[in-house]
Amino acid sequence: GQNIDQPTEMTATEGAIVQINCTYQTSGFNGLFWYQQHAGEAPTFLSYNVLDGLEEKGRFSSFLSRSKGYSYLLLKELQMKDSASYLCAGGGFQKLVFGTGTRLLVSP
Amino acid sequence: DGGITQSPKYLFRKEGQNVTLSCEQNLNHDAMYWYRQDPGQGLRLIYYSQIVNDFQKGDIAEGYSVSREKKESFPLTVTSAQKNPTAFYLCASSPLGESAFFGQGTRLTVV
Numbered sequence: 340g341q342n343i344d345q346p347t348e349m350t351a352t353e354g355a356i357v358q359i360n361c362t363y364q365t366s367g368f369n370g371l372f373w374y375q376q377h378a379g380e381a382p383t384f385l386s387y388n389v390l391d392g393l394e395e396k397g398r399f400s401s402f403l404s405r406s407k408g409y410s411y412l413l414l415k416e417l418q419m420k421d422s423a424s425y426l427c428a429g430g431g432f433q434k435l436v437f438g439t440g441t442r443l444l445v446s447p
Numbered sequence: 448d449g450g451i452t453q454s455p456k457y458l459f460r461k462e463g464q465n466v467t468l469s470c471e472q473n474l475n476h477d478a479m480y481w482y483r484q485d486p487g488q489g490l491r492l493i494y495y496s497q498i499v500n501d502f503q504k505g506d507i508a509e510g511y512s513v514s515r516e517k518k519e520s521f522p523l524t525v526t527s528a529q530k531n532p533t534a535f536y537l538c539a540s541s542p543l544g545e546s547a548f549f550g551q552g553t554r555l556t557v558v
Contacts, residue, residue, distance in 0.1 A: 372546055381537055381549035382490070426489060428547075434505070435480060435539070435547050439489035 343438035345427050350444045355417050359441045361410045361427030368429035368436075371403050371410040376424045376440065385412070387430075417445050450474065453538050453550035459558050460525070460532065468523045468553045470538035477543050479521035483507060484535040484552075496521055497543060525555065533557045 343363045351357040361371070370389035374382035388394055388403035388410060400413040412425055424440040451472040460466045470479065478497050482490040492505030496515040510529025515521055521540075525532045533556050541547040 369544055379535075381552050384546045384548070387546050428490075430544060430546075434492060434495045434503070435541070436492060437482070437490040442487075 343427055343429055343436060345425075345438045345441045347439070348442045348444070350446065351417055353417055353419060353445055353447050356413065356415050357417060357443065359412045359414070359425050359427075359443065361412070361438060363408045363410070363427075363429050363438075370430050371401070372428040372430055372435070373399075373401050373410075373412045374426040374428060374437075376426060378423075382426055385425075414443075419445050419447070421445050451538060451540050451548055451550040453536075453553050455553060456551065458553055458555045460555060462557055463527045465524055465526050466555065468525070468536055468538075468555070470521045470523065470550060471519055472521075472540040472548075473519060474540055474548065475518070476540035476548075477518070478541045478547075479515065480539045480541075480547065481505075481511070481513065481521070481523045482537045482539065484537060490537060493523065 345361050372387050373385040375385050376382040386401040388401050393402045398415045403410045422445045424442050426440045427438040429436050454469045480495045481493040484490050491507050493511050494502055494513040496502035499515055499518050502513050502515050512524045536553045538550045539547040
């Protein structure tokens, strides 16, 4: 199967750190993608992990463990504009499959 | 500028009518995808294509059809067989196995 699971919703305060987890049970994925989607808009690419380990890109970092079928997105120094949905997606050489997304609400 | 363009942004359809959503990309990407998103939900894959003149069904292909006659274009037709077509439709393209870039989406409403 190609199940991708994420928490439905998370809340955090401005300036804090939040970790959004993603677990997947699939074969055929050669990497894990993270996208950000603001309400009513198209998703925008955040990060891509193809090897195990942590990829850091500014305030955002993403981690992958292929053996455990586990990834997380780490957001540091949260800002109000980070309130959005965060989508985990499994990518292979055939298709890109998304989880249901995690809605993050950042409060002052 | 390179990018992926969906049109129209908003579309209204009467029940029983077919409607075609346009998706064009000039990024020279091999793969193209169509997703459907319902309010508060994730993206569900309708159809995808890795090469011209070839495409595969995704998880929710019933009531939809596509064509890939040109590398740049991947139009989606929502047929009258789709019983609940009101949704936000997103087209994406990517090099094979790499990150996807999305169009701005088409919001389809059945009236």
